[in-house]
Amino acid sequence: MELSFFEFKRLMKEISDELVDSRIENVYSMDDGSIILKLKKDNDRYELRISPGRCMFLVRGEYQKPPKPSETITKLRKILNNSIIVKVELLEGERIVIFELQRPYAERLNLIIEFLPKGTLIVTDSSGRILECLEKLLMKDREIIVGKEYKPPPRRRIITSTQDVEQVLESIDKNRKIVSALAIEAGLGGRYAEEVAYIAGVEKSKKFSEISIGEYEKIRKAIMRVLEEIETGKPVIVESKLEVYPLPYLPESLKLRDLKVIQASSFNEAVRIAYEKNLTYEAARETLEKIEKEIKSLNEELENKHKTLEKLKALSSQKRSLAKFILTYSSEIEKLRYAEPPGEVRIDELMVRVDKFSRKISISSSYGEVQLTLNESIAKQASRIFDEAKNIDSRIDELKREADEIGEKIKKLLNRREHLVVEKLETISAKITRGKMNWYEKYRWFYTSEGFLAVAGKDVSSNHALLRRHLEKEDLVFHSEVRGAPILILKKGADSTERSILEAAQFAACYSRAWKEGLQYISVYYVKPDQLSFSPPPGHYVPKGGVIIKGEKKYVTVKLEIAIGVEDSRLVWGPSQTLEGRTTRIIKITPGKERAKELAEEVIKRIFGEVEDRKKKELIEDIMKIIPYGRGSITKH
Incomplete structure (x- = not known):
């Protein structure tokens, strides 16, 4: 790499x-x-x-x-x-x-x-x-050598930016083939030289001296495009059977190939992931090769069993159909015992030949051929053919069981291979530390569509801490009269419009017990900070973490729905209207019965696609924290 x-x-x-x-x-x-x-x-x-x-x-x-x-x-x-x-x-x-x-x-x-x-x-x-x-x-x-003066390699005249393209192309040896010249003389390297030829639509085996002015211009434009994509494209990790490698963008020439492509948040991150995966595969190579060899052997055995199954199914079907015809026309066939002179007779789809000397009856049809004897009744012999079909069916059932067992063995080996890679990756990978947390990241939070920060408590204790430590006079406080409802502060909410107020109320509603009880809509009220009191009037009692609300409460009715999306490779969440315009990939979740882990895996599949194992694990944990009460349902658009 x-x-x-x-x-x-x-x-x-x-x-x-x-x-x-x-x-x-x-x-x-x-x-x-x-x-x-x-x-x-x-x-x-x-x-x-x-x-x-x-x-x-x-x-x-x-x-x-x-x-x-x-x-x-x-x-x-x-x-x-x-x-x-x-x-x-x-x-x-x-x-x-x-x-x-x-x-x-x-x-x-x-x-x-x-x-x-x-x-x-x-x-x-x-x-x-x-x-x-x-x-x-x-x-x-x-x-x-230590003690000597350091000298870099002799300078080559290659493309280093879009400004160099014209000059370098003019200096290229025109007797060289396009890809070779671009890779070596222009300094693009094999992968990007191939990409330039692919985008330009020029036969890569041509020499520069053989291309037209139009093709030359296409090559120049393709180089400019590739350089721009390298500089600004979306980074990916590409996995083939041979290696894992990072790319600053996914080249057009690779899009139609059978490769596993994983999006990365940065090229630096793509390099790290690819490097660690290659180290992992190298460390586990011997064991992985044994597993691959066993999987290959089992797949071959499975394929042979499937081929045998198809043959036996066809044979069983033929025997049943033939036996059915013989049984249907058994009376007519019996009469042929006494026919003079014996010979060949057609009975519907059956061609019947009687040989009295060998005492044999040969019957042929589109379902195959069979020989019967004159020494036994035709019906009894047809019944025996049915029995043969049944025996074949028993063998088919046995083969199906064997095929299922092989399939299970392959599945276990694939799981073992995956777990081996994950385990090795865990030991080889860097232990990533997250940056310093903002104060509000200890709570539940999101930004409204107008850019106001909304922060909600997670329990009685954090509700109390949120109000005591972070409530300011320009804020608005949200709560609902449903048991277990969080306190939510809309920072600088006094300056917000009805849009942000509704979004904050919806977020607060989602984390109340109304979600757990499967409700679709509830009312949430909001008040100003000066309407709150932590001290009860004389003769009254306020439970731990509780507050007293004075004056008028303003109520809004909101739908219980939380949305999850991705913006610049980062997970974003909140009421669906807060994500509109920020991302086109939005999954809406409402109260339901599905477990958070299953929902998280489905969300990742829909909005991220293929994700590297460790990143997937982190995303599952983060998404599970977003889903209220650990259950929900993805809405159908």
Whole structure:
């Protein structure tokens, strides 16, 4: 899994801001040969995983590390620890990333990572002298050796942006084939060179000297389009039988192929997921190969049994039909015993031949042939053919049971394969940590269609905490007179319109017991903060978490319905009108009997499609929290 220059360009655009001003806390080497820089920026911690010669990515979380560092890593720690990343640069036209580091009270250093075929990691001083490297490399045009001056590879004239396209195309060797020239001389790489030829509709085996002016223009436009898609497209992870690889967008040339495609929230995330999955498959390869071999063998056995079943079904049907005809015309056939001279006679669909010398009766029809004897009644012999069909049917039933057993074995092996991958992925993957939570994320919340924050309590205790800590004079407070109803605050609700008030009331209604009881509509009231009192009048009692409402309550009647959608790859929720215009993929849920986990899986299937295992697990947990009382029903549009 190697990234191209253009893919690195997209990656650096995504992660550079987070890298700059980060402090390197520590350096680790991993079992697969990759290096991890443990970073801290403000209160956030990250890990930059670097696989020289292949790729890198940034993760908010941490990996499980080997216990003992190597000698080289110990040296790197002495040089790099506590350095601040002040600048990150992708060398133009090359898969080389340069980090400019500021050490405490010392000169600046350069950390250089080469993602070329002979990948390595190099540390130089400000003059370019190599202080440390992962391994010594001797090449035709340069050397990577401690003490020597670092020199990048000789500069090639390749496409690095849309501005270079015209010039590079003019300089290409016209005797080269289109894809080869675009991949190597233009620097697009094989995948994007193939994509350009596909979009342009030009035969890829043609040489540049053989194409027309019109085809040349199509190629130029296709290159521009591909570069734009790499820069701004929606990232995906593509799984084939051979590997898992990240792409900054799904190329047109891959859309018709039999590939599993998973959407990713960013290209950095796509790189991480693909990298971890490839490590997982590598770690589990031996066991997976045994499982695949067993599945293949069982599938072949199953296919043979199905073929045998079809043959036996046809044979049973033929015997029954033939026996039926013989039984129907048994009297006419019996008379032929005494026919003179014996010979061949047609009786309806049956052709009957009597041979008195061998005392045989041969009967043929579209259902097959059979030989009967003159020594026994025809009806009795027809009955025996029926018995043969029954015996075949018994064998068919037996084969069906065997086929079902094989099917169950295959199912178990497929589950075992899936669980093996998930288990390995759990041990190999980074333990992702979520960013710092906003105060309202401890509660139930959403934003109204007008942009007002609505926050609801989850129980008596959080209702009380919400009012005590976060209620302000510009807010509105919502509640319903249904047991178990939450308190909801519409922040700055005094400035909102009826639209936001109805949305806040609907959200509050959904998390009352009215949902559990299967009601469709209920009334919710709202009041101003100065109408609330936590202290009862003399002689009265307020239960724990309770409040007293003074003055007039304003009531609205709302439908119990919550909507879930996706916006910019993020889960969004709230009353359906709050999601309109933000996303076209909206699932509406009303009170019902289906379990939250089943609903969550269906929601993911409808609005996200294929999702990577760990992401799916997180989404299921998040969606289950949204569904009131753990049950509901998806509405049919």
